[in-house]
Every structure is written in C-alpha cells, then in structure tokens.
Amino acid sequence: MHRCLGIVVAVLCFFQPCLGSAKEKDKEKEEPSANLAIPAELPGDARKSLEEAVEAFKKADEAKEGQNLISKALTKLKSAGQKAPKSPLPLYYLGILYQWKKNYPEAKRVLEKALKLNPTFHEAIVELADVHVWQKDLKGSLPLYDDALKLQPTYRAGLERKGITLLRLGKLSEAKNTLLQAQKPDPNPFLTRTILEIDVEMKGPDWLETFTRETENYRVFTPVSQDFANEIGARAELIRRAYNKIFPGVDKPDRKYPIWVYRDAESYHRAGGPMAAGGHYAPHLRKLVLFKYPSKETTFLVLNHESFHNYLHDYLNLAPQWFNEGLGDYFGPYEYVREGKREFMVSRPNKGRLDNVQEALRQKMCPPASELMLMSQQEMYRPSMAAIHYAQAWAMMYFMIEGKKPEYKNLLINYFGALRKGLDLDEAYKTTFGRIDMAKFDKEWKGFVMGLKRN
Numbered sequence: 358m359h360r361c362l363g364i365v366v367a368v369l370c371f372f373q374p375c376l377g378s379a380k381e382k383d384k385e386k387e388e389p390s391a392n393l394a395i396p397a398e399l400p401g402d403a404r405k406s407l408e409e410a411v412e413a414f415k416k417a418d419e420a421k422e423g424q425n426l427i428s429k430a431l432t433k434l435k436s437a438g439q440k441a442p443k444s445p446l447p448l449y450y451l452g453i454l455y456q457w458k459k460n461y462p463e464a465k466r467v468l469e470k471a472l473k474l475n476p477t478f479h480e481a482i483v484e485l486a487d488v489h490v491w492q493k494d495l496k497g498s499l500p501l502y503d504d505a506l507k508l509q510p511t512y513r514a515g516l517e518r519k520g521i522t523l524l525r526l527g528k529l530s531e532a533k534n535t536l537l538q539a540q541k542p543d544p545n546p547f548l549t550r551t552i553l554e555i556d557v558e559m560k561g562p563d564w565l566e567t568f569t570r571e572t573e574n575y576r577v578f579t580p581v582s583q584d585f586a587n588e589i590g591a592r593a594e595l596i597r598r599a600y601n602k603i604f605p606g607v608d609k610p611d612r613k614y615p616i617w618v619y620r621d622a623e624s625y626h627r628a629g630g631p632m633a634a635g636g637h638y639a640p641h642l643r644k645l646v647l648f649k650y651p652s653k654e655t656t657f658l659v660l661n662h663e664s665f666h667n668y669l670h671d672y673l674n675l676a677p678q679w680f681n682e683g684l685g686d687y688f689g690p691y692e693y694v695r696e697g698k699r700e701f702m703v704s705r706p707n708k709g710r711l712d713n714v715q716e717a718l719r720q721k722m723c724p725p726a727s728e729l730m731l732m733s734q735q736e737m738y739r740p741s742m743a744a745i746h747y748a749q750a751w752a753m754m755y756f757m758i759e760g761k762k763p764e765y766k767n768l769l770i771n772y773f774g775a776l777r778k779g780l781d782l783d784e785a786y787k788t789t790f791g792r793i794d795m796a797k798f799d800k801e802w803k804g805f806v807m808g809l810k811r812n
Contacts, residue, residue, distance in 0.1 A: 364410075386412075390479075390509075392446075392478045392480055393446070393474065393480065395408060395411065396441075396444055396446075399441055399640035403437070403441040403444075406437040406440045406441070407440070407441055409428065409437075410436070410437040410447060411446070411663075413426070413429050413433045414433075414434065414450045414453070414797065417429070418428070419805060420618055427454055427457060427458065430450070431451070431454050431458075434447045434450050435449050435451070438451070443474060444474070445470075445474040445478055445738055446471075446632070447764055448468065448474070449450060449467075449468070449471045449481045449484065450476065451522075452467045452485070452488075453484060455467065456484070456487060456488060458492075459780065459781045461488050461492050461615060461779075465485065468481050468484050468488065469485065470666045476736070477508055479504075479505040479506075479508040479512055480505075480512075480514070481506050482501055482502075482505035482508070482515075483502065483514055484519065486498040486519075486522075487518060489501065489520070491674065495522050495525055499519065499520055499522065501521075502518060502522070513539050516535055516536070516539035517548065520532050520533075520538075520548075520551075521551075524536075524551070528701075528808045529555050529559050530559070531553060531561075536552050537547050540552075549727075550629055550631065551641070553629035554642065555564050557628050561648050562619070562628060563628070564620075565580065568580070568581065568582055568583045569583070570586040570587050570589065570590035572588070572590040572591070572593065572594050574593070574597055575593045575594070575611055576614070577589045577618065578615065578616070578714075579617070579618040579620075580619070580620050581649055585649065586618075589618055591682060591700070592661075592675075592693065593660060593664055595700060596688060596691060597668065598702070599691055599702045599704075600665060600668050603728055604770060604773055607672060609726055610671045614645075615645070616645040616646075616664075617645070617647075619647070620646040620647060620648065620649060621647075622646065622650075625646070625647070625648035630646060630648070635648075635650075635655075635659055637663065638664075638667050640666075640670055640791035643667065643670070645660070647659050647660060657693070661689045661691050661702075661791065662685045665684055665688045666678075666681065666685060669684070671683060672777050673777065673778075676776065677782050678732060678733075678737040678738075678750075678783075679729050679746070679753070680730075680749040680750075680776075682751075683747075683754040684754055686707050686710055686750070686751035686754070687751055687755055690707045691704055692704075700701035704758070704759055707755070708811050710738060710748040710751040710752065711752070711806070711811055712811065713748035714752040714806055715807060716747070722742075722745055723744075723749050723803070724793065726749075726753055726790075726795055726798055726799050727786075727791075729746060729749055729750065729753070730786050730790060731783065732785055752802060754769075756802040760801070760802070760805045762801070765798070768790060771789050772790065775788050
C-alpha cells in the first residue's frame with residue numbers, strides 16, 4: 358500500500374497526499390468489496406479474532422504509521438491468520454503492514470499466499486503490484502495492476518496507482534488516460550493537479566521565449582533571461598555540493614533533473630503550482646518547479662530547500678518528516694560566497710524558524726526530540742503544532758551539524774545510512790538515536806539554540 362507516492366513537503370513546498378489509505382475518502386465512495394468482508398462461515402473464536410485484528414489495522418491506518426499500533430495490529434493479524442488459515446483476509450492486511458514496515462520480501466510472501474487462497478482478490482493484487490513499485494520494479498508492477506483491473510475495471514486505487522506508475526516511467530499519455538479513468542465519478546483534487554502537471558509537461562510551458570542552462574546535474578528552463586538561467590544552474594550545483602558535504606560517499610544517480618523557474622507567482626500558479634505553495638518538487642516527474650521572487654534571497658532559499666527534496670528522493674522513497682523538512686529548512690538559508698575565483702555556500706540560521714523555536718522553548722511547547730523523531734506524517738502536521746514541529750526539526754538539525762558536537766553529526770549520518778538500508782522509522786531510530794541519552798541531547802540542543810542570535 359502506498360502510504361505516500363511522493364516526498365512530503367510543506368510551507369515552501371507542496372504536500373502530496375497519500376494514496377492507498379484504507380480510510381481514504383475516495384475509496385469510501387466505492388461499494389464495499391466482498392473480498393474485504395469477514396467470512397460468515399468462520400467459527401466464533403476465529404471470527405472474533407479476525408474482527409479484532411481488522412479493527413486494530415484500521416486504528417493503525419488512521420494513525421498513519423503509529424509504531425505501537427502497527428506492532429499491535431501485526432500481532433493480532435498473525436494470530437487471526439493462525440485461527441483462520443483458509444482466509445486470505447489477515448494475509449492481505451499483513452501485506453499492507455509489512456509494506457509500512459519496509460519489509461517488502463515478507464509483504465510479497467503473504468500477499469502471494471493470500472492470492473493462492475483467492476486468485477480474484479483484486480485488492481491484494483494491487484498491493485502486490487505496490488510491492489514491486491517499492492522495490493523499484495516499476496515495469497513489473499504494470500501486469501499486476503492490469504490483472505486487478507481486469508477483475509474490477511473501476512477499482513479506483515488500482516487506476517490511481519497504475520497511472521502514477523506510468524507517470525514515473527515517463528509514459529505521459531497513458532498515465533493521463535488512466536488517471537482520468539480514476540477520476541470517475543468523483544474527481545480527486547490531487548489527481549486533478551497531477552493531470553494538469555502532465556498536460557504542462559507534454560505541451561511545455563506557455564512562455565514566449567525559453568532560456569536554458571545545462572549543468573552536471575540539472576537542466577534549467579526559464580522565461581526570465583539567460584543570465585538568470587545560468588545563475589540558477591550554478592546555484593543548484595553549489596547547494597548540491599553542500600548536501601554531499603554533509604552526507605559524503607553517496608552514489609551519484611545517472612540522471613539530470615529539470616528545474617522550471619516561472620517569471621512570477623501568477624504564472625506559476627496558472628500552470629498548476631499549488632496555491633499555498635511558493636515552489637514545489639514534483640516527485641513523479643523528478644522536477645523542481647518554482648518562480649522568481651521579487652527578492653533574490655527568497656528565490657534561492659526556495660531553490661535550496663526544494664532541491665534537497667529532489668536530492669533525498671534518490672536515496673529514500675519515503676523520508677521521515679522531521680528529517681526531510683528539518684534538513685530542507687537547514688539548507689534553505691545557505692548563503693552564496695565568492696572569494697576570488699572560488700565559489701561556495703555557507704550555512705546560516707533560518708531566521709523564521711529560529712524565532713519560532715525560541716518562543717516555543719520559552720513557552721515549553723516543544724516535544725521531546727525522541728517523540729518528534731518518531732512522529733507520523735499526521736502527527737507532524739497537526740495544525741496547532743505544525744509550525745513548532747517544523748521549527749524544532751530545523752533547530753535539532755542545525756545543532757547536530759553546526760553545534761560542534763561531532764558525535765551528533767556522525768549519528769545523523771548513521772541514521773541516514775540506516776534509512777537507506779531500508780529500516781523503517783522505528784528501527785532506524787532504535788539503531789542510532791535510541792542508543793544515546795536523549796534527555797541529555799534535548800538539554801544540549803535547547804541550550805545551543807537559545808544562545809543563537811538573529812543576525
């Protein structure tokens with residue numbers, strides 16, 4: 358199950374909603390599937406066990422990656438599977454939970470077992486296709502999506518995920534047609550924006566003149582000027598060097614990324630840029646999209662931030678929120694410096710985040726670092742606390758990298774390595790930050806940040 362098909366971004370960025378949630382509104386509009394009904398013929402004890410297990414799964418799904426609830430649901434579903442060995446239903450839900458845990462071989466095993474028990478279980482076929490996607494076998498997922506859609510041609514989740522997979526494979530026309538089918542009968546705002554993005558990608562921007570610049574890692578397109586295109590390309594390369602300086606030794610992907618920079622906010626939004634965004638990374642197209650701000654400083658702050666989401670996506674399909682956004686905010690304010698012929702980027706505090714986190718600390722509103730590091734997407738975005746969570750994520754990152762405590766910087770690098778190996782949110786934490794005195798860490802980052810000046 359795709360909890361999220363893209364990188365989650367906010368404030369300067371665009372939040373790509375999760376597809377495949379069992380509680381998703383669009384799926385609730387569909388007729389209940391017989392495949393998901395608890396078999397009436399089950400003995401009383403087995404039926405009760407399965408009902409409790411499915412309820413535990415739904416609670417975990419509502420919490421969006423709540424680790425304790427996932428563990429509880431796993432235990433209950435395994436028990437239900439033992440009591441109802443001929444039912445594919447516990448195996449189906451286990452297949453979803455194992456995807457959340459990033460245990461894709463086990464997800465594949467239980468889903469294939471479910472399909473031996475019920476070969477027409479189209480929801481399970483779509484989940485098995487999703488496992489192929491997570492394992493970067495996009496082409497291998499398509500026949501499975503097709504098999505599911507032969508059984509249930511209007512299954513929205515199957516159409517959505519097949520369409521997104523086609524988009525990621527660069528099959529724009531096929532992707533658009535599939536996503537249009539998924540829009541019936543009730544349009545999904547996320548898919549509407551995605552289809553608009555596909556249209557713009559196929560037609561190209563409606564600029565009278567396009568200036569381009571190709572660099573080692575990027576292809577820049579803008580209607581502003583050639584000098585501006587050159588500067589965007591140069592800055593993108595410089596900030597990428599800064600990412601590699603913090604995380605040395607990562608493999609360089611063999612691709613170049615498009616960067617589209619519109620003339621202004623109006624033209625950016627007219628072309629499908631989200632209304633609440635000041636720029637975004639389109640993960641399915643691997644493309645940065647932003648606009649030229651009146652302030653040069655703000656334009657490059659957005660570029661630095663958004664480009665990091667692009668950078669991270671090559672190594673993590675789904676990054677923890679505190680890590681992804683904390684580092685995006687850390688790199689955003691990097692400042693360009695030229696000394697003779699030498700050009701480089703220098704870290705600077707994020708002034709807005711600094712103000713927010715210092716006030717939150719004065720009011721004792723920041724959660725423990727361990728809690729923030731284990732937050733789900735929903736928890737991080739809780740409206741009453743989102744600004745504090747983002748500011749704290751930035752502050753913790755700034756402390757670990759700039760606080761002259763090499764043990765914490767090394768821990769951060771090791772945490773990234775654990776995530777790249779495929780460990781889930783809980784396991785990556787346990788093998789790194791979970792092994793140190795986090796109360797001491799909290800005391801140190803707070804003291805460091807309260808001593809920073811806004812200049």
